[in-house]
Amino acid sequence: MYVAVKGGEKAIDNAHALMAQGRRGAESVPELSLEQISGQLSLAVERVMTEGSVYDRDLAALALKQAQGDAVEAIFLLRAYRTTLPRFGSSQPVETGSMAIRRRISAAFKDLPGGQVLGPTYDYTHRLLDFALAAEGGARAPVAENPEPVEAAMPRVTDVLGHQGLIEPSGEGAEVPGDLTRQPLNFPAGRDLRLQNLARADEGFVLALAYSSQRGYGNTHPFAGEIRMGEVAVELVPEELGFAIEIGEITLTECQMVNQFKGSKTVPPQFTRGYGLSFGHCERKAMAMALVDRSLRAEDLGELVSNPAQDQEFVLYHSDNVEASGFVQHLKLPHYVDFQSELEMIRRLRRENAEAAQ
Amino acid sequence: MTSATIDTDARRHWMGVLAKSSPARLAQLWTDLDGLPGWSHLRRPEVGLVMVRGRMGGDGGPFNMGEMTVTRCSVRVDGGAVGHAWVAGRSSTHAEMAALADALLQMPGWHQVVADAVVAPLARQLAEDRARAGRQAAATRVDFFTMVRGED
Known part of the structure; x- marks a missing residue:
């Protein structure tokens, strides 16, 4: 028997509002700007672009902000956004x-x-926490420049x-490479x-x-x-x-x-x-x-x-x-009926075992 | 100058400079231009994706690496040339200005004005930024030296 159950809209809305409050953090602290994320958390932004498979710093910064810094969630957001855009074509191979x-x-x-x-x-650093960075506005070493680039x-x-x-x-390969976003x-x-x-x-x-x-x-x-x-x-x-x-x-x-x-x-x-x-x-x-x-x-x-x-x-x-x-986290979704059938099965097996033992 | 006589290399250069420059800097230079002719869209600014291809092993056959956002736009100057733009990112105004500049640069009456007031300063800025990054990188180049051990 399949029973459709509706409900939870109010709970979901409230849960999202609660999450938005958590994302904002304390109101007494200024909100993060995309420029700050893009400029000061640049390696996180670049990971999201790489695995989100879209080169756009602003979008990746927005995704990170929306996902509260959760890289995998931000990558998901960027992948989802990507599907809303048309593909204009392909570049020449970069040199x-x-x-x-x-x-x-x-x-x-x-x-x-x-x-x-x-x-x-970061190579050759000692991986010691730098408490100077905890204090804002600290002076940093000037960047050296050689006379010649x-x-x-x-x-x-x-x-x-x-x-x-x-x-x-390296080998030549096909002139038009395969594209796993288009073919299985x-x-x-x-x-x-x-x-x-x-x-x-x-x-x-x-x-x-x-x-x-x-x-x-x-x-x-x-x-x-x-x-x-x-x-x-x-x-x-x-x-x-x-x-x-x-x-x-x-x-x-x-x-x-x-x-x-x-x-x-x-x-x-x-x-x-x-x-x-x-x-x-x-x-x-x-x-x-x-x-x-x-x-x-x-x-x-x-x-x-x-x-x-x-x-x-x-x-x-x-x-x-x-x-x-997606596949791991789908386990959070209601499996009430699946579970009920397994529960009944295990009860029946135990009953049969008990009867056989008599 | 008609489209048949426009030097493709020159056009490649200015289109590249317009695309690689910051939209803010382009907008700033744009406001200094007086008496721009009327124009209309042939293709309104449109945001989409371009698949960036790499090469296997860096120098082998191509593979699809990942996409980038791109905005394209085409304009026609009233009674004049058609200009196109393909610029990285999602700025409609960037694509519009770049397309209009591309059109004006193909028109004899406007070519020198836009080349001097817009393209040249942008190209200079790009070259300066590149040179500074190159000088900073050069300062991190390792000078190896051998420790002298033992006597004499």
């Missing part, structure tokens, strides 16, 4: 080789053209290795779809998988060949013009993991690649993505697929935090 570098490091080569540029980083374009470490044939080429995911999935999936995947999930591959559940022997962060121009060819124009600039973080590969009868020994790319400065995500990208290439490279990080279906079906959060 990270001509990125305006703000950070660029290599753990593989000490002396590389352009050098090790640390940029803004960094080079306009720096070669990638993988380009350097590639010129010497010491690393596999089928297996085996091409690397284009795997990278799209990983780019919008939950950072925690990808990080844990990457970690598992390092600890032995996988076969990556990675070097952080290069990590770079900075601005790239986005180009697009509008139909009415027929030539490419720049429509804006976005901040990207790119990670090139360089991994071992023994070679074969036809291929000389060479390094293999793992690739990570994020919106904004999401370095941990880009690094983890590069490790998991390499792990997921196991089958293509003729390696044994025996660990979670190498298993396409396992990784790609569980990486999306909007889907995962």
Whole structure:
């Protein structure tokens, strides 16, 4: 029997008002502006853009404000908003080789053209709480400037290795890549779809998988060949013009993991690649993505697929935090009738057991 | 100057500068222009998404990375040229001003005025911002030195 039950409208309205009060916090404290969130919680904003899969700082800041700083909820809000907008088209592939570098490091080569540029980083901090930040308006160290800026374009470490044939080429792939927001995911999935999936995947999930591959559940022997962060121009060819124009600039973080590969009868020994790319400065995500990208290439490279990080279906079906959060949290919704039937079943089983024992 | 003789590289340059500049700065320069001709929309400002593509391994085949918000707009100057704009973000006024500037820059009577009063200062600002970020990054470049150990 199915019984439809209505009710709770008043309770829901009141619950939402209560939540809005909690979101606002004490009225005696000024309300957060989107500019403050965007400017001072920029890494949170960039995570929401990356996993929300929409580059728009103001929207991501609004989503974070609305979600009281809950990143996964904010990502959900941004994904939902995205569905209300038309798709105008696709950009030309961004050229990270001509990125305006703000950070660029290599753990593989000490002396590389352009050098090790640390940029803004938490590396080398002691992770001690800085109580000076608890007091507002404190003075900070002046930002140093060199007389000369960094080079306009720096070669990638993988380009350097590639010129010497010491690393596999990246491969061409399809001219029009697959789009998992438009087509259902089928297996085996091409690397284009795997990278799209990983780019919008939950950072925690990808990080844990990457970690598992390092600890032995996988076969990556990675070097952080290069990590770079900075601005790239986005180009697009509008139909009415027929030539490419720049429509804006976005901040990207790119990670090139360089991994071992023994070679074969036809291929000389060479390094293999793992690739990570994020919106904004999401370095941990880009690094983890590069490790998991390499792990997921196991089958293509003729390696044994025996660990979670190498298993396409396992990784790609569980990486999306909007889907995962939806399925886990749907358990909160009323399951009164389902539960009632199980309750009756367990009572009947116990009754039958008791009768059999007599 | 007709659309057939407009240098595509020049147009690519100004459209890029107009798109990459801050809407506030563009609006500020715009108010300094006097006697602008009448114009109308061919396509009202429309907000949508563009899928940003990356390259596998940075230099391989393309993949879809994620989308960005973009506003596009097309205008026609009364008795003059048609201008288009595609600009990142969701600012209608940014797209409108950029489209109108694109139209005026194609008109002989207006080209130099808009190039000097709008495009040049915006391009200068972008170059200055880029250079400052580059100088700040350069100050974080590591100078390695070797510790001398032992005697002499």
